[in-house]
Structure formats: structure tokens, C-alpha cells
Amino acid sequence: MSVPRKFLPSISSLRALEALDRLGSASAAAEELALTQGAVSRQLQTLERQLGMELVQRDQKRLLLTAEAQDYATEIRQALNQIVQSTLRLQAAPLAGTLNLAxxxxxxxRWLMPRLPEFSRLHPDVTINMATRLEPFNFSTEPFDAALHFGNAQWPGTQSLLLKHEQLLPVCAPQMLEGRAVSGPEDIMKFPLLHIQTRTSAWRDWFNRNGIVEGDGMSGTIYDQFATITQAALHGLGVALMPDYLVEQDMATGRLVALHPEPLESAGAYYLVWPERKSDAPGLLKFREWLAGQAQPEDPLPR
Incomplete structure (x- = not known):
């Protein structure tokens, strides 16, 4: 990537700008950066010349950032923090295998976390850093080595390991059934339906597989995560179409009841996905070899 120099100011100048914005005075910025106030002022002058614009208002001995410079400093602060985090990951990797996992x-x-103590016991040298992502992303712009992904695993430039097929059950709170009979899938359509944001066609697909063609008029409330949709179902707000492993405990205690006798396998499945360029990363190699032993074998049911 070829970028004109004026768009890539020096880190020293950017640190001076960020520190002045955050601390409010040149003396405080100079103390934090182990510089003199004059050196801080010169760094800011260098930045102004490089950008070709005024960033600092000089009021006697005080340095005040312009409104535009304050906005710029806020954005720069995020970039500097990202550089710090990336440097820490780079330095830590040779000492102990590190896996950054979405x-x-x-x-x-509910599925991975209970299994991780075994991995930690077998591979104490590998540190797993985790962050949540609800939808696919670009590995080239996110600092992840791998991701747990639901779908069909067709993610460009990646490889994948099947972890688990998903079985879906329609469930609701027992109080919703008071005075109402459910003898088949068509009766479920009479209840308020709860939808998950990342799978807007899940209910329609489920009804279609049960021989019921539903038009575009299927209504209901939408939730962004299974945690929130589960709470909505528990409090009697409607019927949720849930992966069976997420509602086993609530069904066993009677807090939720199933409105269909057997779970149906959804079209997607859970995968570990990683970019091809990171296939040989030590931490990832150990993790996926261990995870392969935890993965569900291929579904024996006919497809």
C-alpha cells in the first residue's frame, strides 16, 4: 500500500497531540512522554507543517487544541491503542502460543466454555483471547486467528472444521399454553413468534419443512442474541425457535416446554473457521487438533 507521507505522521507527533488532548496541558503531556514542554511544542509544530493546517492555538504559554484537532486526537487515540494491543500480541506470541478467537x-x-478447562490443562502454554462477534467479518481487518461461526462455512480464503449440527425446537413458557391446545405446527402460528436477528428466515424455514407454507406476513418481535430471546420466552412473550442445547436445562426444570415432539436439524451448522494464511500458527494448530476431538461426528441421519 503506497500512501503519501503527509497522511502518515510520525508516532511521536501523534502521541504528543493525543496526550495534550487527554491531559489538557503541555506540562502534563511533557511529563507523561518524558519530554520537555518545548519538545512537545516542536512535535506539534512538525505535525502542523506535515498536515498543512493549524492544530494548536497558542495563548501565551498555553497550548490549546482546535476543535478539529480534538476530533482528530480522539480518532488517533483509538489507532494508538490498536498499535499497543497488536505489539503486545506480537511480543507475547513467541513466549507462549496465543490464539485470538471470535x-x-x-x-x-454454553458449548465451548465448559470444554476449555481440559484444553488449558493439556496446553497451559496457549493463551486464548476471546471476543464476541454475531456476524461474519473480514479476517484481514479484524485481529482474529479463528472464529466460531454458524452457517455453511463458505467464507472466502478460509478453512473450517465442523463442530456441531444444530437441532431446533419451538419452546415457550408453560403459562402460554393455558386454555390453548397445540396438536401440530399449524397451531404454533397462532402464538406470538420470537425471531432472532441473525436468522430472520428461521421460522419460515421451520414451517416449510413441516409442510406449512407461510407468506411474508409472519410477524413477531426480533432479538439480537439467544440470551435475550430466551428471557423473552421465559417471561411469556412468545414462542422461540431455539437450539436444543440452549434450552435443555430450562425444559428439564419446567420453565420452558416444547411445542413439537422432535427437534429438526437446521440448514446451518457450527464451525471453527480460520484464514488459510494462519493455518500453521502454533496456537491455532494445538487448538483445532484438540477441538477436532470435541467435535460432533458427521450426522448419521440421511440428508
Whole structure:
């Protein structure tokens, strides 16, 4: 990537700008950066010359940032923090294998997390850093080595490992059934339906597989995560179409009831996905070899 020099100011100048904005005075910025106030002022002058615009208002001995410079400093602060985090990851990697993993909140917490103590026991040298992502992203712009992904695993430039097929059940709170009979899928359509934001066609697909063609008029409330849609179902707000592993405990205690006798396998599945360029990363190699032993074998049901 070829970028004109004026768009890539020196780190020293940017640190001076950020520190002055955050601390409010040149003396405080100079103390934090282990510089003299004069050196801070010169760094800011260099930045002004490079950008070709005024960033600092000089009022006697005080340095005040312009409104535009304050906005610029806010954005620069995020970039500097990203550089720090990337440098820490780079320095830590040779000492102990590090895996930066994007997880789906529900699947990560309920399926992966209970299994991780075994991995930590077998591979104490590998540190797993996790952050949640609800939708696919670009590995080239996000600092992840791998991701837990739901779908069909067709993610350009990646490889994948099947972890688990998903079985779906329509569930609701017992109080919703008072005085109402459910003898088949068509009766479920009479209830308020709860939808998950990342799978807007899930209910329609489920009804279609049960021989019921539903038009575009299917209504209901939408939730962004399984954690919130589960709470909505528990409080009697409607019927949720849920992965069976997420509602097993609530069904066992009677807090939720199933409105269909058997779960149906959804079209997608859970995968570990990683970019091809990182296939040989030590931490990722250990993690996926271990995870392969935790993964569900290929579904024996006919497809």
C-alpha cells in the first residue's frame, strides 16, 4: 500500500497531540512522554507543517487544541491503542502460543466454555483471547486467528472444521399454553413468534419443512442474541425457535416446554473457521487438533 507521507505522521507527533488532548496541558503531556514542554511544542509544530493546517492555538504559554484537532486526537487515540494491543500480541506470541478467537455469545458460553478447562490443562502454554462477534467479518481487518461461526462455512480464503449440527425446537413458557391446545405446527402460528436477528428466515424455514407454507406476513418481535430471546420466552412473550442445547436445562426444570415432539436439524451448522494464511500458527494448530476431538461426528441421519 503506497500512501503519501503527509497522511502518515510520525508516532511521536501523534502521541504528543493525543496526550495534550487527554491531559489538557503541555506540562502534563511533557511529563507523561518524558519530554520537555518545548519538545512537545516542536512535535506539534512538525505535525502542523506535515498536515498543512493549524492544530494548536497558542495563548501565551498555553497550548490549546482546535476543535478539529480534538476530533482528530480522539480518532488517533483509538489507532494508538490498536498499535499497543497488536505489539503486545506480537511480543507475547513467541513466549507462549496465543490464539485470538471470535466467538458467538451463546455457543461460545454454553458449548465451548465448559470444554476449555481440559484444553488449558493439556496446553497451559496457549493463551486464548476471546471476543464476541454475531456476524461474519473480514479476517484481514479484524485481529482474529479463528472464529466460531454458524452457517455453511463458505467464507472466502478460509478453512473450517465442523463442530456441531444444530437441532431446533419451538419452546415457550408453560403459562402460554393455558386454555390453548397445540396438536401440530399449524397451531404454533397462532402464538406470538420470537425471531432472532441473525436468522430472520428461521421460522419460515421451520414451517416449510413441516409442510406449512407461510407468506411474508409472519410477524413477531426480533432479538439480537439467544440470551435475550430466551428471557423473552421465559417471561411469556412468545414462542422461540431455539437450539436444543440452549434450552435443555430450562425444559428439564419446567420453565420452558416444547411445542413439537422432535427437534429438526437446521440448514446451518457450527464451525471453527480460520484464514488459510494462519493455518500453521502454533496456537491455532494445538487448538483445532484438540477441538477436532470435541467435535460432533458427521450426522448419521440421511440428508
Amino acid at each position: 466467538i458467538l455469545p451463546a455457543f461460545g458460553m
